Amino acid sequence: MNRILNLFLIIVLISFCSCEKVELETDVLVIGGSTSGVVAALSSARQGAKTTILEEGPWLGGMLTAAGVSAVDGNTKLPSGIWGEFRDSLIQRYGSKEALQSGWVSNYLFEPSVGNQIFQNMVKNEPLIIPYFGARVIHIEKRDKGWKIEVSAPKKKFTLNAKIVIDATELGDIAAQVGVPYDLGMDSRDTYMEAIAPEKENNVIQDLTYVMILEDYGRDMTIDEPEGYDPVLFYCSSQSDRCQKQPMSRTLWPKDSLLSYGRLPNGKVMINWPINGNDYYVNAVEQTKEERTKSFEKAKLKSLQFLYYLQTELDFNTFSLSKGVFPTSDDFPLIPYHRESRRIRGHTTLTVNHIAQPYEQLQPLYKTGIAVGDYPVDHHHACHPDAAQLPELHFYPVPSYSIPMGCLIPENIDNFIVAEKSISVTNIANGTTRLQPVVLQIGQAAGVMAALSIQEDISPAKLKVRKVQSQLLETGGYLLPYLDVPKDHPRFKIYQRIGATGILKGTGMNVGWENQTWFFPDKQLSQSDLDHALSVMLAFDNISPPASLRNRDILIWLIQLHFTISPNKPEPYWTKNIKSLSKFLGFDVEPMENISRGNFAVLLDAMIDPFNSQPIDLYGKYILDN
Numbered sequence: 001m002n003r004i005l006n007l008f009l010i011i012v013l014i015s016f017c018s019c020e021k022v023e024l025e026t027d028v029l030v031i032g033g034s035t036s037g038v039v040a041a042l043s044s045a046r047q048g049a050k051t052t053i054l055e056e057g058p059w060l061g062g063m064l065t066a067a068g069v070s071a072v073d074g075n076t077k078l079p080s081g082i083w084g085e086f087r088d089s090l091i092q093r094y095g096s097k098e099a100l101q102s103g104w105v106s107n108y109l110f111e112p113s114v115g116n117q118i119f120q121n122m123v124k125n126e127p128l129i130i131p132y133f134g135a136r137v138i139h140i141e142k143r144d145k146g147w148k149i150e151v152s153a154p155k156k157k158f159t160l161n162a163k164i165v166i167d168a169t170e171l172g173d174i175a176a177q178v179g180v181p182y183d184l185g186m187d188s189r190d191t192y193m194e195a196i197a198p199e200k201e202n203n204v205i206q207d208l209t210y211v212m213i214l215e216d217y218g219r220d221m222t223i224d225e226p227e228g229y230d231p232v233l234f235y236c237s238s239q240s241d242r243c244q245k246q247p248m249s250r251t252l253w254p255k256d257s258l259l260s261y262g263r264l265p266n267g268k269v270m271i272n273w274p275i276n277g278n279d280y281y282v283n284a285v286e287q288t289k290e291e292r293t294k295s296f297e298k299a300k301l302k303s304l305q306f307l308y309y310l311q312t313e314l315d316f317n318t319f320s321l322s323k324g325v326f327p328t329s330d331d332f333p334l335i336p337y338h339r340e341s342r343r344i345r346g347h348t349t350l351t352v353n354h355i356a357q358p359y360e361q362l363q364p365l366y367k368t369g370i371a372v373g374d375y376p377v378d379h380h381h382a383c384h385p386d387a388a389q390l391p392e393l394h395f396y397p398v399p400s401y402s403i404p405m406g407c408l409i410p411e412n413i414d415n416f417i418v419a420e421k422s423i424s425v426t427n428i429a430n431g432t433t434r435l436q437p438v439v440l441q442i443g444q445a446a447g448v449m450a451a452l453s454i455q456e457d458i459s460p461a462k463l464k465v466r467k468v469q470s471q472l473l474e475t476g477g478y479l480l481p482y483l484d485v486p487k488d489h490p491r492f493k494i495y496q497r498i499g500a501t502g503i504l505k506g507t508g509m510n511v512g513w514e515n516q517t518w519f520f521p522d523k524q525l526s527q528s529d530l531d532h533a534l535s536v537m538l539a540f541d542n543i544s545p546p547a548s549l550r551n552r553d554i555l556i557w558l559i560q561l562h563f564t565i566s567p568n569k570p571e572p573y574w575t576k577n578i579k580s581l582s583k584f585l586g587f588d589v590e591p592m593e594n595i596s597r598g599n600f601a602v603l604l605d606a607m608i609d610p611f612n613s614q615p616i617d618l619y620g621k622y623i624l625d626n
Contacts, residue, residue, distance in 0.1 A: 022158040026052040026130070028450040029149060029162035031137060034062030035436055036419035036443030037168030038119045039082045043447025044166075045128035047471070049454045051447075052160060053123070054135040054151060057334045058327055060119040061112075062170065062420070064436050068211035068326070068333035069272055070115055071106035071262055074375030075437030078400070079487065081477035083440040089118045094265050103263040103270070111264055112213070112325065112333070140165070140178060146415060164415050164450040164460070168443065170335065171285050172342035172422030180410040180418070182342040184285055186391075186427045192351045194428050198391050206339035206431075207279035207380040210299045210332055212271040212307060213264075214319045221320035222311045226304040234309040237276040250275045250382070255314045268322050271306070272337065274380055278303040281383035285342060296336050303332070338421070339380055339434055346424025347461060347618045348406030352377065355401040355429060359505050364620035367500050368465050369402025370448075370472055371441030372481035374515045377431040393431055399508025400481035400517040403433060405465055406618035408446055414459040419446040441477065448472055465616050469500060482506060482519040491602060495519050497611035498601040502620075503533045521598025525549050529597060537610070552591035554600065555581060558607045565608060572606060 028044040030037050033055030041053040059066040072087075079087055090110050091097055100108045123129050132153050139150040149160040167174040176182060185203035189195065236243035238255040252275065253261075262270030271278060280299040284292045311317040321331040328334060348365055358366040379393035407424040408417050418424075419442050421434045432438070448471050449460045456463070469479050473493050480499040485492055498504050499519060506517045530549060537543050546557030559575050574584035582589045584606075585599060595603075604610060615623045 022156070024052075024158055024160050026050050026160055026162050027454045028052070028164045028166065028447070029054070029147065029160055030166045030168050030447075031149075031174050032062070032168035032170065032420065033057070033060040033131070033133075034168045034170060034420050034443075035064050035439045036446065037062065037166070038123065039440050039443030040166050040168055040419055040447040040450070041129050041131075042082060042122055042126060043444040043475075044451045045126040045447075046475075047448060047451030047455075049128065049451040051126075051129050052162070053129060053131045054137065055131065055133050056136050058133050059116045059334060060123065060131075061115050062335070063337055063439075065112045065115040065119065066326075066334040067337040068112050068213055068270065069337050069436070070110050070112045070264065071103065071270060071272070072108040072437060073106060073435045074373060074432075075435075076107045077483055077486075078372055078374060078437070078478055078481055079476075080372055080437070080441050081444045081472065081475050083437045083444075084476060084487070085122075086115075086118060086440065089122075090114070093118070099265055102265045103261055104257075105261045109262065109264050109270070111266055111268070137174065137177075140174065142178065142413070164417065164453055166417045166419055166446050166450055167422065168419045168446075169422075170338045170341060170420065172344065172418065172420070175344055175410065175416070175418050175422060176342055178413060178416065180413055180416070181345040182422070183345065183427075184342050185283075192349070192353070192426050194352050194426060196352065196391055196393065196396060197426070197428055203283060204381065204384055204386075204390060205283050205285065205341075207281045207383045208284070208299060208339060209272055209274075209279050209337045209380075210296065210303045211337055212278065212303050212332070213322045213325045214259075214269040214271055214307070215322035216267070216269075216318050217320060218318055220317050222317045223304065223308055223320065226301055226308055228301065229305045229308055231309055231313055234276055234306055234313070237273060237306070237309070238314070258310065258314070259316065259319070268325070269319065271303070271310075273306070274382070276382065278306040279380050279383045281381075281385070299336055300330070300332055340427075340430055341421045343427070343430060344410050344418050344422055344424050345412075346407045346418070347409050347411050348404045348424060350404055350407050350423075350425040350429050350433065352396075352398065352426065352428040354404075355398045355432070356508075358401065358508070359502070364502055365404035365406070366402045366480065367502055367616055367620035368405045368469075368618060369479040369500060370405045370408075370445035370468060370477070371403040371438055372400060372478040373403065373432055373435060373438040374400035374481055375432045375435045375438075376513070376515060377428060379431045393428065395513075396428075396431070397510040398432065398515055399510065400483070400515045401432075401508075402480055403438065403442060403445075404618070404620075405445070405449070405468060408442065408449065409461050409618070414461065415453070417446045417449055417460055419443050444475070444477060445472060448475075461618070465618065466612060470612075473497070480506060480519075481517045483516045484518050485521065491521070491598065494602055494605045495521060495598070498605055501536065501610045501614070503536045503604060503610060504529065504597060504601055505532060519597070521596065521601065523597050524594045525554075525597050525600045529600075533600075549594040550592055551581070551589050551595050551599075552578065554595045554603065558603050562607045565613070575607075
């Protein structure tokens with residue numbers, strides 16, 4: 001009896017201990033190990049903040065890994081920050097850039113598990129990051145200076161007290177839970193004056209996809225005919241005499257392109273085929289967890305139907321789902337590929353107008369840039385029942401662009417940052433900001449903002465824009481997408497700083513499929529360049545123009561400005577004469593030649609330092625009373 005009693009007491013004690021709530025402290029909590037989430041955690045920890053990351057699944061990387069979309073879209077020539085670090089890790093893993101060009105959809109294709117391994121290793125190498133897998137937020141509530149979060153993880157429940165929370169979930173679930181206002185679906189044309197938006201708003205979001213990774217088994221692998229299979233749905237997925245009518249105008253490729261499109265370095269094939277393939281329409285954002293599960297099963301069924309079509313109609317019967325690619329029982333990815341989510345209402349909202357004509361907007365948001373993108377506006381709506389009535393938004397051309405800092409900060413809640421695809425952009429703009437390299441950079445900026453908020457004990461909305469941008473520049477981040485000034489250029493930071501002041505404008509253009517912006521540092525400074533520079537600089541001082549655009553006169557003018565704006569600062573040695581200036585710039589300067597844009601930027605940065613001396617707000621306007 002004593003033994004039984006003792007055993008009973010032990011069981012009770014163990015049960016009591018296991019139910020005891022553990023309370024933990026963290027500086028920054030990142031909810032979601034998504035594409036932006038893992039980078040936000042890395043960025044925050046590298047800035048010295050104790051960081052916790054919660055991920056419901058076993059993998060890190062979100063759409064790049066767990067969703068199986070291991071083909072990077074855009075930013076090929078803009079390897080900003082941790083996106084560039086991830087790219088370089090892929091190159092090192094596979095041996096060369098060329099090894100990653102195994103399919104024609106992207107310059108960087110890789111195995112999803114390799115992407116996960118890279119992110120896992122990056123996290124393990126940061127001692128200030130504590131990751132929790134299989135972790136789910138049960139409850140979150142605002143405190144006076146932070147957040148209290150109830151977490152359910154395998155074999156335990158615990159409470160986290162966090163100073164800053166970053167929502168990096170796929171659909172913006174945490175932002176909605178804490179009461180951040182948001183939009184969902186297409187905006188009306190009049191809401192943001194976007195000419196290509198529909199006349200009336202609606203609740204239509206982009207199609208999602210359950211990606212498939214296929215393997216050639218060398219023998220017939222035809223699956224059983226899936227429920228509801230109808231080959232007519234897929235006749236227009238490639239060139240075919242049976243293709244009679246498409247809901248939207250799209251180029252049809254030869255059938256072999258369906259497999260070569262997403263061929264991975266190991267010879268396996270990623271099927272994420274947008275042209276009457278395995279895209280699937282459902283607006284699951286507001287659904288319950290159970291409803292989402294049912295919707296996602298239907299999306300998987302659509303992919304299986306497409307696989308059956310490939311096997312039986314296009315003669316790819318030796319290809320089938322590769323075994324063991326994902327830690328799932330059905331060999332599908334851990335999550336679907338979500339192209340769209342809730343879009344918060346932030347301090348600023350990026351529209352397609354800001355992207356297409358950044359220098360002509362009332363709010364010069366490009367000046368607050370914290371990330372860059374260069375992909376066209378690409379929306380997937382072909383699977384919607386009313387696809388023919390929706391705007392044609394496939395590859396609408398825009399120049400490369402910057403993501404404004406204020407898009408990550410909700411307008412109504414402090415100490416909360418939003419990342420992933422839920423930032424404050426219009427439905428149209430989401431068609432390009434949703435791409436992986438941009439989302440990676442959004443995560444990096446979110447992490448920097450969170451860490452700086454901790455250091456300065458202020459909310460993210462009160463951070464100095466220039467301080468955030470300076471920190472991003474120090475870590476190889478781009479503020480502006482200058483194609484002709486790579487981040488290893490000796491003047492990279494200078495041109496980024498001067499470009500962000502708006503004193504010198506970049507030139508955006510479309511070249512084929514590429515969306516570009518050029519700084520043209522070697523071009524001579526034109527009179528229109530100078531006129532624009534003066535119009536910007538007049539905003540913070542009474543400035544007279546130089547006598548001419550010649551090197552000598554520009555130097556004299558800048559010396560005068562230097563003493564007018566900064567009377568207590570010593571005159572730099574290189575302003576003494578042209579010979580000293582030549583030594584400073586690194587080449588012989590002809591005094592009577594017109595100055596180049598690049599040299600003008602360098603001298604402005606050194607003599608006036610407008611980037612740091614003239615602060616701006618979240619809307620890109622100069623703070624003149626500082």
